Amino acid sequence: MGHSDLEGESPQDSAITRDINRTFPAHDYFKDTGGDGQDSLYKICKAYSVYDEEIGYCQGQSFLAAVLLLHMPEEQAFSVLVKIMFDYGLRELFKQNFEDLHCKFFQLERLMQEYIPDLYNHFLNISLEAHMYASQWFLTLFTAKFPLYMVFHIIDLLLCEGISVIFNVALALLKTSKDDLLQTDFEGALKFFRVPVPKRYRSEENAKKLMELACSMKISQKKLKKFEKEYHTMREQQAQQEAPIERYERENRRLQEANMRLEQENDDLAHELVSSKIALRKDLDNAEEKADALNKELLMTKQKLVDSEDEKRRLEIESGQLKEMCRRELDKSESEIKKNGSIIGEYKQICSQLSERLEKQQTANKGELEKIRQKVEGCEKCSVLFNKEGRLKVVSVAKEGSEEDTDEEKEALKNQLREMELELAQTKLQLVEAECKIQDLEHHLGLALNEVQAAKKTWFNRTLSSIKTVTGAQGKETT
């Protein structure tokens, strides 16, 4: 028995559970609610109801299943039950309003007519019909009421010989109890079937005799077929014989009944339809709402994507421009640096030229001064003026002393000196100017350098950050 069988939802669950409690409740194996016996029995019945949807669970099955369970494990019992139901044809009895069961009753009565005519006539007199006592026999294959060892015999016989052994057993039962039954009236007979008949076979001896009798009875299939045919022609005749009005009334009643059930079913289905429609509509609405929201989101995302692409393009252009600008700026700065460098070089050259000239001038002056001193030394009057400090401290004294000779010379020297001093002052001035210029240029250079650096830095940062944002945005878009 596959587990899938058990998982299917059987609508008859509660019915099965209820009947399991009432199947051999006095038997040790089946008496405990929730015990192994009941558990297995439930599983088999439920599995069968899922397995055979047309028949489903049918009261009576549980007795047969229980009998099988007393012999074999659950799975096998299920398989044998299926075999008996399908291959042995037990399920035919449950089909189409038990039509086949009624046919079997008819066959039994006809067999009685042949094998036990006196009992048949007696039952006819007391209006006892087979369905009143044999329903349980046939539907449970005698398993519900009789002692188990006898039941086992019957099932064995059935498995060997086929379902028609139910007639053998039924006839044997009737035959064995014939004498008692002949004494009873309608009620007495029914009561006799209920208690004394099963009771009789508590004696194994009696059970054995019964089985022997059952086996000894030869009931040909041909005969059963014949009775079956009879039954069907009888049914047809019955249908025809019925007064048309009665028939129509019956038909009408049946149809009304069917109609009522169908209407009920229709109502139920309509209700179900409406509720499922509502549910579906709700689902649909929800789904549409969701779809709308998703569409909106999609549109927004698309817009965002477009925006981002625009932004990206813009940023790319900007970054290109920036790069260009930076490159230009860099070029400019470099050329400026170069220019400044050359200016500095020029300036340095000028400076060195100037200092060279100054030196020359100084040496020239010194030479001249030396010449003068030598000349002064050569002159006695004037030598005093000079020697002490080498300066013309005592020019006034010397003036007096040398008088005319030196006067002219003095004048010339003085002029020369003045000229030289002038020249010196001019040179000094030039030097100061040059220094100023240097300072100015240095300041310019510093500024230029700063500018370059600043330009470099800001440009770099800007490009870097813009590139970063662009790549960042791109990264987002692509994901």
Place this chain on the structure above:
Amino acid sequence: MSETYDFLFKFLVIGSAGTGKSCLLHQFIENKFKQDSNHTIGVEFGSRVVNVGGKTVKLQIWDTAGQERFRSVTRSYYRGAAGALLVYDITSRETYNALTNWLTDARTLASPNIVIILCGNKKDLDADREVTFLEASRFAQENELMFLETSALTGENVEEAFLKCARTILNKIESGELDPERMGSGIQYGDASLRQLRQPRSTTAQTKQQCNC
């Protein structure tokens, strides 16, 4: 059987599976609760003679299988039933909800004059009650049924249910509302005794009943 009686009524016990129909019948006939009972397959039968309003009445009671599919088997027992016990289980709403179906069956398959008493069985299991007395009595009123809550376990109201039903039938016969003779043509009552009663009282030893079910 040498019992004597004035009337013979055929009764039916119907209702969903597991409501305690067989136990009600057993309690009525044997006066005790049926422990360890198998579920009914097809039909079971029981009878008892009771005294109702000074008359002895024999009740022939058919106890039917509860599973719905057995209706086609039990249908033949509806015909000619004078009274019915319609049983549900007060601890199971499902069995209560099925009452409408059972009632429809009884009214269409049996005599339209069938006297039905609604029995809310398992009264002793009040803690598990799913159907209130009030609700069921309202249902009974709407459908012109008599109503009692019974317990096959304690026996409470079991006898009363059968007797009440029998008494109503008897009253209807006496008031002329039910004519057993006429009914006998189509839907039959337990009629042999009735016929006999109509004739000047003669032997009480009964001719065999003419059960035509």
